[in-house]
Amino acid sequence: MSKKILTVTLNPAIDYTVIVPGFAVDSVNRAESGRRDPGGKGINVATALSRGGFDVAVTGFLGKENALIFRDHFTKNSLEDHFVYVEGSTREGIKIADPEGEITTDINFPGFMIEKKQIDELLDKFGKLASGFHSVILSGSLPPGVPDSFYGDLAKIAREAGCFVALDTSRMALKAAVETGAINLIKPNIDELAEIYEEIRQATDRPRAVDALSLKLLEKVDMIALSLGEEGSRLYGRGYTIDASAPAIKVKSTVGAGDTFLAGFAGALASGLEKGDALKQAASWAASKLTMYGSGLSEVQPPASFLDKIKIKIEQRGA
């Protein structure tokens, strides 16, 4: 467990979760309760990893005006803070959790405008930090002002420093980073692939098209951990595919399920687990998150109770 992990969140968010049983659009809804959690994908990943016993640091951009909620969170969860603090406020996002329909509705805002000098400051900080870490996890959307090429730039620095690099983002930021060849692991879902790859959008047989695309992407990345919601997940690697089932659970909120999944997987790999066991650990962490509201993940417990409910199927492909 001594291997240090750094997560990068360029566009954090304070998640305002509103619990609305039976939520319906185009009607008056009554909220049962609400809560605010410091979130953003990389911060969620970091929190879950720290809860799992890892030594974790966080970086990215944070707004000065509402930083207190994040600073408290970092202290409570033993996250080493290397954020670049920028003028203004970190965005808030709205998450409507409907425990009856087991449906979550996300409304995410674009975030603060980042200037060139702040990008340079982060690059400088990241360059000095990276060699101290076993793994770097790059997560979430890019705020306005940050170019699509930025994750690729960070990945190249991290790889040169000897780190394992995982990426969970979408749109052109994902496509551009994959093209650099500097990413070890990506964690897309099918919608994210469909958004950027025409062959998935146009496919009449989507699972088959995803298989074909994944094999092609393996020329650029080492692993693709495709998350499939309640259908589980599939890991593509060079020469193998591993499927993990998802346990049947009553879902309170899906916000952060993908982040907990990535934390479980990257953490397990850093601990030296085999890929199949790592995928099982990831699914088990995600399941544990789904049984609670809110994000931030500071309530997530190491989820041993789900491990024996997850089935793994390993298929070797010819070289």
Ligand SMILES: Nc1ncnc2c1ncn2[C@@H]1O[C@H](COP(=O)(O)OP(=O)(O)OP(=O)(O)O)[C@@H](O)[C@H]1O
């Ligand atoms: N309804 C569910 N029941 C059981 N497990 C689930 C369910 N939804 C998600 N999971 C688990 O969580 C993992 C990640 O979920 P999902 O595929 O929704 O990620 P995601 O699309 O990145 O989500 P998000 O961006 O909202 O965090 C899945 O691979 C699966 O293991």
Ligand SMILES: O=P(O)(O)OC[C@@]1(O)O[C@H](CO)[C@@H](O)[C@@H]1O
């Ligand atoms: O706008 P992004 O960066 O894609 O996603 C942001 C976000 O939805 O991701 C986390 C859940 O994964 C939340 O804490 C946060 O609000």
